[in-house]
Amino acid sequence: MNRAIRIALRLVTLVLTLSTVIVVVGGGLWYVWQDARGRTPQVSYTLTAKKLQRAALGAYLKYRDKDVSIPANPADGHEVSFTIEPGDTVAQVADELERLGLITDAGVFRRLLQYHGADSNIEAGVFVLRPNMAMREIMEELQHGRLATTTVTVLEGWRAEETAAALEQAGIVSAEAFMQVVRGGAQAVDAERYAFLRDRPEGSPTDLEGYLFPDTYQFPQESDAVRVVETMLQNWDQRVSEDLREKAQARGMTLYEVLTLASIVEREAVVDEERPRIAGVYLNRLEADMRLEADPTVQYALGLDAETGRWWTPLTIDQVQNTDSPYNTYRVGGLPPGPICNPGLASIQAVLNPEPTDYLYFVANKVAGDGSHVFALTFDEHVANIQQYGQ
Numbered sequence: 001m002n003r004a005i006r007i008a009l010r011l012v013t014l015v016l017t018l019s020t021v022i023v024v025v026g027g028g029l030w031y032v033w034q035d036a037r038g039r040t041p042q043v044s045y046t047l048t049a050k051k052l053q054r055a056a057l058g059a060y061l062k063y064r065d066k067d068v069s070i071p072a073n074p075a076d077g078h079e080v081s082f083t084i085e086p087g088d089t090v091a092q093v094a095d096e097l098e099r100l101g102l103i104t105d106a107g108v109f110r111r112l113l114q115y116h117g118a119d120s121n122i123e124a125g126v127f128v129l130r131p132n133m134a135m136r137e138i139m140e141e142l143q144h145g146r147l148a149t150t151t152v153t154v155l156e157g158w159r160a161e162e163t164a165a166a167l168e169q170a171g172i173v174s175a176e177a178f179m180q181v182v183r184g185g186a187q188a189v190d191a192e193r194y195a196f197l198r199d200r201p202e203g204s205p206t207d208l209e210g211y212l213f214p215d216t217y218q219f220p221q222e223s224d225a226v227r228v229v230e231t232m233l234q235n236w237d238q239r240v241s242e243d244l245r246e247k248a249q250a251r252g253m254t255l256y257e258v259l260t261l262a263s264i265v266e267r268e269a270v271v272d273e274e275r276p277r278i279a280g281v282y283l284n285r286l287e288a289d290m291r292l293e294a295d296p297t298v299q300y301a302l303g304l305d306a307e308t309g310r311w312w313t314p315l316t317i318d319q320v321q322n323t324d325s326p327y328n329t330y331r332v333g334g335l336p337p338g339p340i341c342n343p344g345l346a347s348i349q350a351v352l353n354p355e356p357t358d359y360l361y362f363v364a365n366k367v368a369g370d371g372s373h374v375f376a377l378t379f380d381e382h383v384a385n386i387q388q389y390g391q
Contacts, residue, residue: 156344210339267296270371
């Protein structure tokens, strides 16, 4: 019985395959015949390979008309900021459109562009697309709907307010509107699209600090704040790969815990090579049930310094000892409630791939003055390093 079913399925598959071939070849011959009758202005009526190829493409697209004509999600009018980078291939563009749920089939979209000669007319830029747009509409938008954009770079280690200021200075969006969305958290964006926002433990901050992925972006002038934030969330989701998420699970950490510790590493590390070692020190201290005693956490708690107008200023002993905040890791054990900045990929990777070390302490090497640190195994060594290198 099972053998009979397998034979029947193979016959059905063969019939469907033959039908497809007949449709494609027949459509191609019909198109060329129509062309030879003068339906299109051609100088020569020779059955060229180019005409056959285009005819076959047309027949194929007619066969796949459902994918071409029906939007990926007719009920979803949510706007998506779609960026094509210089050097992106048509295949990369199509794959990304499919990944974002804007089209149903990347292969069909590539052939649609090829049929209309649009595969060479797509330029880098930012485009506003929606899942309820048909493929043809998306093709037209990518050809003619490019927006005039402004480039802005969001640096690793910036807190949300610094990103907001940079966006406002570039004329992209007001800092107030941007921060309103950031503080609104998952409720202010389309949370269904960003499952990683649900990874946060109950009682943690609800804002989007830590998820505003540092990168160079292109945005239209006077952009919608939600669209700007969601572009950064999409970038975060794309860059923090499944492999990294699996490593977090293997270490027994939630993604939010990794992000929180990575934000501290980001603020501490100046020399790239030291990131894994600094991450290792903090993980050692957590395992030994020692307080992290990380200066950047206190700086985050203090916020903007009114005198200097800066967010990250050197601390006094009084501030370290007396700042009453759950972010003050000199007074509170474990990780702070959430990220203190928006870390880059290198710091996230450092937490997930820390340097195997027994170090428990480090201090900035002010003698070298290059942002490096001096590490120690014991508190006595640490005190000696402070006296020698930290003054």
